[in-house]
Amino acid sequence: MELTAVRALGEELLARHGLTSWRFAFDNAKRRAGACKFDSRTISVSRHLMALYEEAHVQDTILHEIAHALVGPRHGHDAVWRAKARAIGCSGARLVDAEAPRAPAPWQGTCPRGHTYDRHRRPARPASCARCEPGFNADLLLTWTFHGRTVSPGPRYERELSRLLAGRRRRGLGSTGTPAGGQTDVTQSPAGGLSAASTAAAPGGTRAPEHDLMRELAVRGHLTPGTVVRITAPGKYFGRRVTIVKSARTRYHVRGGVERLTVPFAYVEPA
Template identity: 50%
Template sequence: MRTMNLFEARRLAVTLMHRYGVGSWRLEFGRAKTSSGSCRHDRRTIVLSAPLVALMDESEVTETVLHEIAHALVGPTHGHDEAWREVARKIGATGRVSLHTAAAPAHDWVGTCPQGHRAERHRRPAHPMSCGECGSGFDIGSIVTWRYKGRDVPMTPAYRAEEAALRAAAVSLPQGA
């Protein structure tokens, strides 16, 4: 599979946008890592995920662009309804709601609990969490420690303060509570 670079993806997207009547709309690249594209009717803009496009081949980028063009053509009130699906298929998209691809960027944030279970996030965690595999409720003994792109990095002051408060509260609880 040969992935597309952003210049190729832009050229393809603009060509398709002109072909299907939304050439006056803008094309932007965003930083989303869980959604390959979006249609912003309020700004007359189609947004493609730069991190995901860089992992996709031409057919996947084409499907994503056609999916968003179909949204632009049917208007903001249709979502993924039958009217949207009909337009999507008419212009050459599959009409599927989500892209089925192996393209997925690595998670920047990887956390581990004391037992070695992993948690992954694309964004910096805002609040301390305990391991979901170790138990269903919050447990200070199963708190997850985070690394960013494989490196130890300090968490935000607010995160550290919240973690310190949780640890202090756990120490002050009477035995068996």
């Protein structure tokens, strides 16, 4: 529904139900449709969701909040509020209809097993897949895209991720350096599919899980400045150890001695 029409409808409904001292406004919420603010005597609705809703959904949202204003702040979504909502023509539903459109989330996290999570805000801390395992597990780390493009959530996120990986490495390796439990990860291949391939192996031919995780971070562009990596691109630089200076859109900027190079994410691996 056009926002100008939403505003006209909102102001008309407020006047119809005697809320002449209240005002109608838009807000930037993306998950909730509306709000009743008693302190400022304001009924506000999400500009993002209203633009996606049909008129019937818009009207129900506004009437939902008007019912709150009419019964007062002490009733919440109780029977008194529900009776008033239905009396003025609202459905009386506490939550937005599950079939109603939702604002697309710019951030999407994906676990190694394919589960996805949507976020409207930049992820502040590393997280693992709660559907696979309730506690944090670095083997099930979520990797993030922003509007479909693989990006880092930021320096603070990367610093915490580095600390988590360092702690995992200390806890996960026994005295001989063999991973506890001999666990093997899958990693994201340069072509974008899932692959168990890795160039590093722990003693006895078993890949080190922390190496696989670092390899996954490498090909997604998530390694932080200062990380030492090995170039795997064919040519004269193959096998060379370099240090990441920064991460660009599709390539790492690296330093090897006095030389500075750019290398696609797919052609580096943890040294």
